[in-house]
Amino acid sequence: GQSLEQPSEVTAVEGAIVQINCTYQTSGFYGLSWYQQHDGGAPTFLSYNGLDGLEETGRFSSFLSRSDSYGYLLLQELQMKDSASYFCAVRDDDKIIFGKGTRLHILP
Amino acid sequence: ETGVTQTPRHLVMGMTNKKSLKCEQHLGHNAMYWYKQSAKKPLELMFVYSLEERVENNSVPSRFSPECPNSSHLFLHLHTLQPEDSALYLCASSQTQGTGANVLTFGAGSRLTVL
Numbered sequence: 001g002q003s004l005e006q007p008s009e010v011t012a013v014e015g016a017i018v019q020i021n022c023t024y025q026t027s028g029f030y031g032l033s034w035y036q037q038h039d040g041g042a043p044t045f046l047s048y049n050g051l052d053g054l055e056e057t058g059r060f061s062s063f064l065s066r067s068d069s070y071g072y073l074l075l076q077e078l079q080m081k082d083s084a085s086y087f088c089a090v091r092d093d094d095k096i097i098f099g100k101g102t103r104l105h106i107l108p
Numbered sequence: 109e110t111g112v113t114q115t116p117r118h119l120v121m122g123m124t125n126k127k128s129l130k131c132e133q134h135l136g137h138n139a140m141y142w143y144k145q146s147a148k149k150p151l152e153l154m155f156v157y158s159l160e161e162r163v164e165n166n167s168v169p170s171r172f173s174p175e176c177p178n179s180s181h182l183f184l185h186l187h188t189l190q191p192e193d194s195a196l197y198l199c200a201s202s203q204t205q206g207t208g209a210n211v212l213t214f215g216a217g218s219r220l221t222v223l
Contacts, residue, residue, distance in 0.1 A: 031210040042198060042214040043151070048207060087151060091210050094163040096141070096202075098151035 004099035022088035114215035131199030146195035
């Protein structure tokens with residue numbers, strides 16, 4: 001079957017760094033992406049990894065290890081506005097499959 | 109108008125009604141998707157259209173019927189739904205090749221309540 005596993009909740013302090021992990025098991029793999037969704041809003045694209053290694057976009061970075069079927073999203077200098085749900089997603093041929101999401105709580 | 113637009117934003121229907129959700133994208137994308145988001149199964153893929161051809165059905169009940177008349181428009185026809193079908197229905201689009209095939213742009217969603 002196809003599955004993406006990520007923690008259901010993570011809590012961190014404002015200004016700190018947090019890492020959200022994602023492991024996947026899919027029949028095909030064409031890339032790992034990350035999306036952010038605020039309450040009441042639609043998911044928005046954050047980052048994509050097609051090859052192994054680290055991709056950096058401002059305060060957000062994403063990492064992929066295809067041999068380990070593993071990736072993570074790293075959020076630095078956390079701000080209160082980063083409180084949201086974060087989803088990892090894998091493209092498997094024509095499908096994009098999402099994990100169940102990680103709810104990030106940020107404490108002041 | 110840019111991005112992905114979904115209408116209606118909210119819909120309440122009885123189990124015997126027939127209604128349709130509409131999605132329109134102005135991004136020049138060639139793939140469009142319907143996702144169902146509920147508390148039990150976040151972001152569950154329902155249908156995928158690539159170059160106006162349906163390529164993925166994901167075993168969705170026949171009471172949901174998609175239609176893609178062209179690469180910019182996508183519909184989800186609803187008929188004799190069940191209360192457990194109440195959810196947020198999200199439309200998304202992407203390119204079909206390259207890095208852009210991994211970047212979904214979502215609409216704001218249609219919140220469906222089945223009484």
